[in-house]
Each structure stands twice: as structure tokens, then as C-alpha cells.
Amino acid sequence: PITWPQLNELEKQYSPSQWSHRMAADDVIKAxxxxLKSGTEKARSVAQMLLDVPYGDGEGEKLDVYVPNSSSPDVPLVIYIHGGYWQFLSKEESGFMAVPLVQKGVVVVAVGYSIAPKGNMDLMVAQVRRSVVSVIQQYSHISGLYLCGHSAGAHLAAMVLSTDWSEYSVMPQIKGAFLVSGIYDLLPILSTYVNEPLKMTEEVALRNSPSRLVPQLKASSSACEIVIAVGQNDSPEFRKQSDDYFKSLETAGLKVTLEDIPNTDHFNIIEQLVDENYHLTQVRSVETI
Ligand SMILES: N[C@@H](CC(=O)c1ccccc1NC=O)C(=O)O
Structure with missing residues (x-):
């Protein structure tokens, strides 16, 4: 069980489990x-897949591909980047949203990356960027590439959109990005418990904050349709992170919408993507197909 040290106000703002209206903090994380686990088991029982496909030489550099049965080559592909504060979770429980997508003929890729303390922020950002390059090299025939990330994964997805691809062998054209309950400015978490395993310096936090890379995002991803989603019951600070990032992207002239999802918290906002009738699943399907 997770033990709660005394949290100061900022740390409480950055403790998503403290804000759920459904359950106590420990219970909401367990649930x-x-x-995520049972959803991923279900996806693995219904979809065809390729597990542990390497995208680099590093130990954690593997991804899982969930493939639709109707194998037309010209299909959309969604890369899902899991959350967990850059220190929890893995691709092993990140195939949960594959079911409604695979049924609609979409390929879903769950990316693994080296969480802290093994990995650090620079490495995780470099890994997800390389995973995207590897996917388009292997699936060059796809009709469109989409990114979806939750929480820390939304941060990493935003960093992918903000990549200067000139140092890479290909220039990914990402058609849509679905950023769910993310953190886009890392400076506020520097002084919180979240940074204990990450050990980010201010310099690291600055260069890995999507909020400071909007000009690069505009240069690399100006055609991308971006949806920023946040839960009604996310903390005020999390809601502000989404709101501020939305405003800067909108001001920069990007194609971006902000979805404030009623009756959801930081956790069920993404869990419910297993449900094809859920509002966000519908939004995402419209974006994707
Ligand atoms: N201390 C954090 C823990 C947390 O965010 C978390 C823990 C386990 C698995 C996932 C998590 N967060 C988001 O995906 C919290 O208060 O929610």
C-alpha cells in the first residue's frame, strides 16, 4: 500500500488520487x-498481436502491436503512451483501449519506456520519439498516425509533437493527438515528491516542458489535430496545466480543442476508453476515422 507523507498544498495538487470523488486515494489507484490490467487481458484475448517488438537496443525499448482482424494495409495507427508519473506502469497493462479501436480496423501500439529510477526524463523523451520513428519505418503503408497519451504519457506525446526531426531519419506526420490529463509544464513538480525518483534539475525540467516548446510544435506538427482532454474532477492545478497549454497552442494558431469531461477524475477519464459509448471514445473515433 502507498503511504502518504504529509503533503503540502502543491503536492496535494499533484496527487491525482486525492481528488477522485469515487474512492479513497489508495483505492482509486488500486482500482x-x-x-488497466483486466482491459489489457481482454484486448490480448480478442486481438491478434505482436508483443515485445524492439524499437531500440535498450532493455525497456519494446512495444506491443494490437492488430485488427481485417488486415487491410491502409489503416490508421494509434500509438498509446501510458501514464504513471514517469515512474509507474508499463506497456504490459497499456493495451486496454485497443478493443474498440481494433474492432474499427485501427492498429494500436502500446509503447514501453524506461521509467524512473532506471530511466530519466531525457531518456524517456528520446525513447518515445524513437518508438514513433520505428513504427513509421515498419508500418509505412498506414493511412494515418495518431498519438494518445494519459497523464505523464500525455506529456511524452506532447514532447513527440514538439520534436525537431532534422536529427532523425524520417519526419513523422502525426495526423491527430489525444492528450488526456497531462502535465505540460514540469517546473511546478520539481519541488514535489514526484521528482524524488526523477531527480530532474531545473534545466532538465525546462528543456522537457512542452509549454516552452510551442514554436517547435508549430514547426513540426502544424497539421496535427490536437485534442486536450481533462477531467472535471482533476485537481485545479492539473486543470490549469491543460487550460494553459490549450491557450498557448490556440494562440499559436494550431488546430486544438479542449475537452472538459464531466463526472470524470484523473483515472476513469482514461479507463473508460474501453467503452465504445463513452464520450471520449466517440471524440477519438471521429478524429481517427
Ligand atoms: N501519487 C500519485 C500516484 C499516481 O499518480 C499513480 C500511481 C500508480 C499508477 C498510476 C498513477 N498515476 C497515473 O497514471 C497519485 O496521487 O495519484
Whole structure:
């Protein structure tokens, strides 16, 4: 069980489990992990897949591909980047949203990356960027590439959109990005418990904050349709992170919308993507197909 040190106000703002209206903090995290696990088991029982496909030489550099049965080559592909504060979770419980997508003929890729303390922020950002390059090299025939990330994964997805691809062998054209309950400015978490395993310096936090890379995003991803989603019951600070990032992207002239999802918290906002009738699943399907 997770023990709660005294949290100061900022740390409480950055403790998503403290804000759920459904359950106590420990229970909401347990329920979240259980939902992700059972959803991924279900996806693995219904979809064809390729597990542990390497995208680099590093130990954690593997991804899982969930493939639709109707194998037309010209299909959309969604890369899902899991959350967990850059220190929890893995691709092993990140195939949960594959079911409604695979049924609609979409390929879903769950990316693994080296969480802290093994990995650090620079490495995780470099890994997800390389995973995207590897996917388009292997699936060059796809009709469109989409990114979806939750929480820390939304941060990493925003960093992918903000990549200067000139140092890479290909220039990914990402058609849509679905950023769910993310953190886009890393400076506020520097002084919190979240940074204990990450050990970010201010310099690291600055260069890995999507909020400071909007000009690069505009240069690399100006055609991308971006949806920023946040839960009604996310903390005020999390809601502000989404709101501020939305405003800067909008001001920069990007194609971006902000979805404020009623009756959801930081955890069930993404868990419910297993449900094809859920509002966000519908939004995402419209974006994707
Ligand atoms: N201390 C954090 C823990 C947390 O965010 C978390 C823990 C386990 C698995 C996932 C998590 N967060 C988001 O995906 C919290 O208060 O929610």
C-alpha cells in the first residue's frame, strides 16, 4: 500500500488520487491498475498481436502491436503512451483501449519506456520519439498516425509533437493527438515528491516542458489535430496545466480543442476508453476515422 507523507498544498495538487470523488486515494489507484490490467487481458484475448517488438537496443525499448482482424494495409495507427508519473506502469497493462479501436480496423501500439529510477526524463523523451520513428519505418503503408497519451504519457506525446526531426531519419506526420490529463509544464513538480525518483534539475525540467516548446510544435506538427482532454474532477492545478497549454497552442494558431469531461477524475477519464459509448471514445473515433 502507498503511504502518504504529509503533503503540502502543491503536492496535494499533484496527487491525482486525492481528488477522485469515487474512492479513497489508495483505492482509486488500486482500482486503476486493476482496470488497466483486466482491459489489457481482454484486448490480448480478442486481438491478434505482436508483443515485445524492439524499437531500440535498450532493455525497456519494446512495444506491443494490437492488430485488427481485417488486415487491410491502409489503416490508421494509434500509438498509446501510458501514464504513471514517469515512474509507474508499463506497456504490459497499456493495451486496454485497443478493443474498440481494433474492432474499427485501427492498429494500436502500446509503447514501453524506461521509467524512473532506471530511466530519466531525457531518456524517456528520446525513447518515445524513437518508438514513433520505428513504427513509421515498419508500418509505412498506414493511412494515418495518431498519438494518445494519459497523464505523464500525455506529456511524452506532447514532447513527440514538439520534436525537431532534422536529427532523425524520417519526419513523422502525426495526423491527430489525444492528450488526456497531462502535465505540460514540469517546473511546478520539481519541488514535489514526484521528482524524488526523477531527480530532474531545473534545466532538465525546462528543456522537457512542452509549454516552452510551442514554436517547435508549430514547426513540426502544424497539421496535427490536437485534442486536450481533462477531467472535471482533476485537481485545479492539473486543470490549469491543460487550460494553459490549450491557450498557448490556440494562440499559436494550431488546430486544438479542449475537452472538459464531466463526472470524470484523473483515472476513469482514461479507463473508460474501453467503452465504445463513452464520450471520449466517440471524440477519438471521429478524429481517427
Ligand atoms: N501519487 C500519485 C500516484 C499516481 O499518480 C499513480 C500511481 C500508480 C499508477 C498510476 C498513477 N498515476 C497515473 O497514471 C497519485 O496521487 O495519484
Amino acid at each position: 486503476h491498475v486493476a482496470a
